[in-house]
Amino acid sequence: MKETRQEDSQAEREEIQALTSTLNSLLIYRQAAHHNLTIPRRKAFQKLSENHINLLRPYYEDHLNAIDAAIEINADVLAHIASIGSNEFMAPQERSEWKQANAFQVDQTRSSLKQIFRDWSADAASEREICYGRVLSELNCRYPSEQRSQTKVLIPGAGLGRLAFEIARAGFISQGNEFSYHMLILSNFILNHTTGPNEFTIYPFIHTFSSTAQQGNQIRPIRFPDICPSQEMAVMSGDFSYSQGSFTEVYGRDGNAPSASFEKWNVVATVFFIDTAHNVLDYLDTIYTILDDSEESCWINFGPLLYHFEEEQSRSTTVSGRQGLEDIDSALSIELSLDVLIQIIKDRGFEFLKLETGIKTTYATDERSMGTWIYDSVFWVVRKKQ
Incomplete structure (x- = not known):
């Protein structure tokens, strides 16, 4: 009986970890998307020759700005979904107890x-x-x-x-x-x-x-x-x-x-x-x-x-x-x-x-x-x- 209770407790912990790491992956979308999409492209853009920067600027910078704005909208929707999900699926109230998301979940x-x-x-x-x-x-x-x-x-x-x-x-x-x-x-x-x-x-x-x-x-x-x-x-x-x-x-x-x-x-x-x-x-x-x-x-x-x-x-x-x-x-x-x-x-x-x-x-x-x-x-x- 004791072994069964330990197994149940372990399974419950793993379930909470799976839930909270998923919720975290929704919440860190904003940071991850900017980091993966627009920040490296802006850095690459600045490394180009002056001539190439001048040629690209009218098209490239505005497009990256538009993507940044879209990321924010996506992130707001996902944060709203995570907020409801954390309540519906009874996640721990203390975020410090949530497991961090891995790259696959992001x-x-x-x-x-x-x-x-x-x-x-x-x-x-x-x-x-x-x-x-x-x-x-x-x-x-x-x-x-x-x-x-x-x-x-x-x-x-x-x-x-x-x-x-x-x-x-x-x-x-x-x-x-x-x-x-x-x-x-x-x-x-x-x-x-x-x-x-x-x-x-x-x-x-x-x-x-x-x-x-x-x-x-x-x-x-x-x-x-x-x-x-x-x-x-x-x-x-x-x-x-x-x-x-x-x-x-x-x-x-x-x-x-x-x-x-x-x-x-x-x-x-x-x-x-x-x-x-x-x-x-x-x-x-x-x-x-x-x-x-x-x-x-x-x-x-x-x-x-x-x-x-x-x-x-x-x-x-x-x-x-x-x-x-x-x-x-x-x-x-x-x-x-x-x-x-x-x-x-x-x-x-x-x-x-x-x-x-x-x-x-x-x-x-x-x-x-x-x-x-x-x-x-x-x-x-x-x-x-x-």
Whole structure:
């Protein structure tokens, strides 16, 4: 019993550290953004020859000033979100007890601004339609409106919650699941604390100077949310909830419990999610366990196979003297090609109802950029073999 209490206490401390370091990453955005974006460029500008300084000054200095102003606006929004998040997630009141943010978390904060753009701005509606639109269309076709209030849909890796919200808006019982505190804090703010459409302004594209056709593109404002979730939830028929934690830990099989003890879901919907696993087979096991056995139940998936931990695993394997290669287990990554993954899904006990490959997809991409990353994504609908 004593050992269990110690483990619980340690887990609680780690959870508080994860929360407070994330909150700190939102608060230090202002300092970090100025330090990384405009301060070094001003220093570089001053080192140029007088002739080059005179040529650049009319264009460069004003642009850096505009970026500084945009940083301030971003920082004010993030500080507001952090203030609400610290209360909602019950962070320690004394900031001295908060854990400092690391470089990775600061980078996640920058990325979060693009996530807001992707999920909750009118500007990214066409990008959402390609992925979320397919999932919603499939759900609407499979389940008549009179069945939706009894149809439970789970969305692992729900991010900022737009897909989970839209599924509830269509009349389903929808539950998003998310592990990242960045996503949890920001989604809580957008879903529960915005009061009207286009209430806030951010500048998500200021962090990249390359591939910019016009200076104005880099500093153009994005308004969010394009619709107000709290206003919509007051009148919509569907049920909407959120769970916090790792998908496999929250929903996965407990070795001491019979499978009948697990809550069953009619649909599991995954978008840009399955490649976030250390081992995608763990995701398959969990989905198979929680998916209802009925003929109507299904797993809907959309996304690429950009395995998130591949590079981390490669970096963790280092030459270690006489021992040769030393592997760090925490960086485990199992990467499967699409053809192998499809076969393993079949072997695991699923059958394919739909399979579409080569769908051109972007992710939180500035469509005005001179260079964008385009995925060949896959869309499938599978069910348990009957």
